[in-house]
Amino acid sequence: MTGRRRIRSTFLPALIRRPARAIRTAGALVVCASLAVGCGIVPGTGGAGDDPITVMTWAPQKTNATNKPGMPALALAYARHVNSHGGINGRKLRVLLCNDHNDSVDAAKCARRAVKEKAVAVVGSYSQYADSFFPILEGAGIPYIGGYGITNGEFTSPLSYPVNGGQPALLAGLGRELARTCGPVALVRPDTIAGDELPTLINSGLRVGGHSTASDLRAAEDATEYSTPSERALDQATTDLTETGCVVPALGDRTSTFMDSFRRARENYPEVRTDTVLGSVDQTVIDATGGASSPYEGAYITGWYPVETDKRWDGMKKVIREQAFTDTRIDPADAGVQTTWIAYTALEAVVKSLGDSDVTADSVRRTLDDGFKVTTGGLTPTLQWQFQDVLASVGFPRLVNTDVTLQVVRDGQLVAARKDAIDVTKTLQGADANN
Incomplete structure (x- = not known):
């Protein structure tokens, strides 16, 4: 259709992509924010010893279409909360932020930045351009935990771990x-x-x-x-x-x-x-x-979740009050903010289960693939990701929360x-x- 904006990644059943054999990790000029250390983590040290655990959250901001500024803002508040209590298993959580601008090129840049920075996961994020970012994440083995549920790739990619039914x-x-x-x-x-x-x-x-x-x-x-x-x-x-x-x-x-x-x-x-x-x-x-x-x-x-006044959101609201009280971007009633909260609680549970083991993209992914169960305090059913599930026949094999x-x-x-x-x-x- 002439003049029609094309969003390539959609709810169309597709053959599951095989991870790309190689991904170039040249740095992309995207804006990021981080906690604990600066943006220039030494390559190859992303998950070992006492180094911070690096993750990324991305979402569109300041665009003429959909904007989700509350999602990266909540990610930073969550990290401040975790780090104020000694981190996860004694290690700080470092959050990188990226704005995909509702643009396929920028979405790919965000994914390349996650690869370069040795992120162990992309968490609680929103992007319409799964065809741009998933091949890059798949090539590097980086799991995508808690996407917003706006694209088909989130329910088909073997490295996607959605927390809602989109x-x-x-x-x-x-x-x-x-x-x-x-x-x-x-x-x-x-x-x-x-x-x-x-x-x-x-x-x-x-x-x-x-x-x-x-x-x-x-x-x-x-x-x-x-x-x-x-x-x-x-x-x-x-x-x-x-x-x-x-x-x-x-x-x-x-x-x-x-x-x-x-x-x-x-x-x-x-x-x-x-x-x-x-x-x-x-x-x-x-x-x-x-x-x-x-x-x-x-x-x-x-x-996808209980109403914002439900007491099951009290934990999230407490973190917002303590860590982001003046941040007007964070609305606890926003479904994106809520999704980011649940995604980060899932990540924290996985990392805690690893104990003293290295926290890497591979170890996080293996844990999730081995049947790890995530409870969310009743905000969702218990989450457990299995590739072949009851909805595989209609094109949603990764949809586990219905x-x-x-x-x-x-x-x-x-x-x-x-x-x-x-x-x-x-x-x-x-x-x-x-x-």
């Missing part, structure tokens, strides 16, 4: 709920290759409930207004006036921009409801769009819609990811 789980779970509560459903999603997979996923949930498939409406990922997509979505959602239609914007950071246009457009249409997924909407967005008078009032929103939480906006507050998480394994098994 967009597949969120949209399948949302579709299942909307089948029960909505009339016509209109999905507004990015006009990208990654966006091309979203209709299949939400439709897998709709079909489970015996519902017709959603209207698929494409929109520019970085638009400054969405009046035309809003009107098209309202047209589709009101084709049956006997039932309340639902509009599902899944545009990431641009969802708020969409809702500005949608609020104006809906004045000329019958009542519809909006529903979406975390990562597109959180409590700060609801507050900014009017609280109880927000267009999200009554909306169902699927997430739990989805259902939340709803009531009186302007995002609260749990049901007590327990929903397991969407069977729903995803019914998704034909080849279409």
